[in-house]
Every structure is written in C-alpha cells, then in structure tokens.
Amino acid sequence: MKIAIYGRIFNDSVLPFVQEVFDALSQHQIQITVFSKFQSFISDKVNLPDGITTFTTHEELISQTDVLLSLGGDGTLLDTLTLIRDSQIPIIGINFGRLGFLASINKNEIKNAIEALVKNEYTLDQRSVLNLDSSNDLFLSENFALNDITIHRRDNSAMMIIHAYLNGEFINSYWADGLIIASPTGSTAYSLSCGGPIILPNAQNFVITPIAPHNLNVRPIVVPDDSELTFEVEARSTKFLLSCDSRTETVNRSVKITVNKAKFNVNLVRLNNESYLSTLRNKLLWGIDTRNY
Numbered sequence: 001m002k003i004a005i006y007g008r009i010f011n012d013s014v015l016p017f018v019q020e021v022f023d024a025l026s027q028h029q030i031q032i033t034v035f036s037k038f039q040s041f042i043s044d045k046v047n048l049p050d051g052i053t054t055f056t057t058h059e060e061l062i063s064q065t066d067v068l069l070s071l072g073g074d075g076t077l078l079d080t081l082t083l084i085r086d087s088q089i090p091i092i093g094i095n096f097g098r099l100g101f102l103a104s105i106n107k108n109e110i111k112n113a114i115e116a117l118v119k120n121e122y123t124l125d126q127r128s129v130l131n132l133d134s135s136n137d138l139f140l141s142e143n144f145a146l147n148d149i150t151i152h153r154r155d156n157s158a159m160m161i162i163h164a165y166l167n168g169e170f171i172n173s174y175w176a177d178g179l180i181i182a183s184p185t186g187s188t189a190y191s192l193s194c195g196g197p198i199i200l201p202n203a204q205n206f207v208i209t210p211i212a213p214h215n216l217n218v219r220p221i222v223v224p225d226d227s228e229l230t231f232e233v234e235a236r237s238t239k240f241l242l243s244c245d246s247r248t249e250t251v252n253r254s255v256k257i258t259v260n261k262a263k264f265n266v267n268l269v270r271l272n273n274e275s276y277l278s279t280l281r282n283k284l285l286w287g288i289d290t291r292n293y
Contacts, residue, residue, distance in 0.1 A: 001118060002031040004055060004065035004089075006080050007038040008072050012045070014096045017107045018071060019046045021094065024114040033064050035083075038071075062087045067117060067269065073097020074189070078245045081129075082142050086264035090124055092117065093268075101188050102146075102268065104279055113271060121272045125201055127185045128225055129262035132244055135255050144262050145244040147186030151257070152178035152211065154250070157237035159214060165230040166223060171208075174218060178211040178241075181229060181259050188280075196220040201276055206261075229259040 003025060007018070025032055026049040034042075036054040055061045061068070061083050068084060070077040070093040077093040084091060093103025094110060105113045116122055132143040153160045162179045164171040182191035184199040187207055192198065196209035197220060208229070209220040223229070233240055233253045242251045270276075281287060 001028075002033065002064055002066045003117075004033045004035070004061055004068045005038065006035045006068060006070050006076070006083065007042075008076050008079070009041055010072065010096060014107070015042075015045055017094070017096065017110060018042060020110045021069070021071065021114070022046060022049055024111050025049070028114065028118045030114075030118070031064075033061075058083050058085055058087070062089060065089060067092060069094065070103060071096060072103065073100060074102040075246055077102045078146055081144065081146050081245065081266060082247075084266065085144075088264070088267055090267040090269045092122075099283055101279065101283060102185070104274065105271070116271050116273075117269070122269050123272065125268040125270050125276070126265040127201055127268055128183050128204075129264060129266055130181060130183050130186075130206070130244075131260050131262035132242075133258040133260070134242075134251075136252075138242060138249055138251065138255070138257075139244055139247060142247065143244065145186070146183065146266055147189045147245050148180050148182040148191060148243075149259055150178060150180050150190065150211075150241075150243040151231060151233065152241040152243065153235065154237055154239060154241055157235060157240070160233060160235035160237075160240060163232040163234065164208065167228050168230070171221070172218065174210045175214040176210040176212055176218075179231070180207075180209040180211060182207045182209060183225075188283075191220070194220075197222065198280070206259075225261045227260070231257045231259070233257075 033053045036056045039054050068091045094105045095103040130145045130149050162174040180191045184201045184203050187199040191209040194209050196207050204225045205222050206225050207222050239250050
C-alpha cells in the first residue's frame with residue numbers, strides 16, 4: 001500500500017502524534033510520500049523512516065499513492081481537495097484540530113486507524129462537490145469546493161444585495177452580509193453557524209444560507225443538486241469577496257457567478273466502527289446533559 005501524507009505547520013504539542021503516524025506506517029511496511037512543504041517543516045522535528053518520497057503537485061500525488069492521510073483539522077483536509085481533484089483517491093483525516101467533522105479520526109486512535117486501513121476495514125463516503133463558473137475564470141483549475149462557496153462583503157463595505165436565480169428563474173434578492181452555497185458536507189460548517197440545516201451526505205441537495213440577512217423572514221433554502229444557481233451582486237463597494245472553501249479572491253461586482261454540481265465526487269474514508277450519525281452525536285453533544293459538565 002502507498003500512503004501520501006499532507007499537513008500544515010502546527011505547534012509542537014502534536015509532534016508525538018505525528019511521530020506515532022510515521023512509526024505505525026513503518027511498522028506495516030507502507031510506502032510513504034509526504035507533501036514537500038510539510039516534509040521540510042517536520043524533517044528536524046520527528047524521526048522519518050528511510051525511503052520516503054515527496055510530492056508537490058496533483059500530478060505527482062496521483063502517480064504514487066493509494067490513500068491520502070491528512071494530519072490536522074477540517075481545514076487541513078479541505079486543502080487536500082486541490083491535490084486530489086477528480087482522481088478519486090480516498091482521503092482519511094486524523095484530527096489535530098478542534099471539532100473534526102471531516103477529519104474524524106481522534107489522535108488517540110492512530111494505530112487502530114492505520115491497522116484498519118491496511119486490513120481494508122473501511123468504507124468510502126462519496127461526497128458531492130460544488131463547481132464555480134464565472135465570467136472571468138476565477139480560481140482557474142481550482143474552481144471547486146467540498147464544503148461551500150461563499151459570497152461575502154469586504155470588511156470595509158456596507159451591506160450587499162445578492163440577486164439569486166435557480167435554473168434561470170428568480171429566487172430572491174438577499175440583503176445581507178453575504179450568501180453561502182453549501183454542499184451536504186458543508187452543511188455542518190459555516191452554513192450551520194448561520195442557521196442552515198444539516199443535510200445527510202447522500203442527500204442530493206445544496207443549501208443556500210444568507211449571512212446576517214436584513215429581512216428577518218428570509219431563511220435558508222434547500223435546492224436539488226442538479227440545479228444551476230446564478231448570482232449577481234449589487235453593492236456600494238465595487239468589489240466583494242468570493243471563497244471556495246478556504247481559498248478567497250477579491251472580485252469586481254460586475255462578475256456573474258454560476259454554481260452547480262461538479263462532475264466528480266470526493267471519497268472520504270470511514271472506518272467500520274463509525275457512522276455519520278454517530279459523528280454528529282459526538283461532535284454536537286446530542287443527547288448529552290450539559291449539567292453533568
């Protein structure tokens with residue numbers, strides 16, 4: 001088995017867990033390739049096994065890996081999408097962050113998780129991806145998002161008006177700080193914090209969630225994922241912010257934006273001892289009497 005490792009810069013408190021990852025992979029004689037920037041960061045902090053290789057680009061990654069292992073929180077795992085793209089390489093995340101909806105493996109379960117990988121004791125969750133088209137080719141070949149695409153006012157600008165259309169038919173003009181278009185995966189992220197619903201991963205829907213809407217009767221709306229959504233921005237400021245997951249660009253308000261479902265899915269590894277509903281219960285503390293804490 002060939003496993004690629006991706007990570008960001010982090011504090012020294014998680015170094016013992018990073019070392020445990022490499023030790024466990026070596027124990028199972030797994031071929032390891034490491035994202036080059038991450039390898040440079042950890043090379044003098046942990047004992048790396050002999051024979052590891054490095055990768056930098058999408059092309060280098062897909063030629064030498066069976067599974068991508070993300071070390072960090074959900075944001076780190078989202079970064080891997082620009083490397084994975086449409087290759088269908090499964091992604092598994094070990095959570096060094098806080099909540100960890102996507103990076104669902106606890107850092108205290110590293111050995112068991114890697115052993116389950118080796119024994120093929122897992123299933124793949126196919127997650128739909130959002131695709132962004134614009135009149136000036138924003139984000140170029142990285143115009144997709146696993147969580148959400150967000151239209152947002154700049155820090156120094158007033159409220160904006162976002163005109164939204166579903167398959168060419170007018171939906172609404174949102175007077176708000178912005179608008180979130182979330183996939184089922186992203187329904188537990190920014191959209192949830194703005195009052196959006198939780199959508200199960202296999203639901204074939206997207207959700208449009210306004211950010212701080214001025215009209216209090218405006219609520220999130222769930223739409224089929226085979227729809228084409230179009231947005232036009234009206235604002236005092238000549239520019240606004242547009243994000244694909246963690247990647248953000250400043251955009252002129254004259255730019256028209258179209259969002260639809262990408263032609264590929266992302267495969268997230270789910271170990272056999274966990275489920276999406278159990279993750280929701282554990283992360284959101286459902287059924288827990290907080291008076292006991």
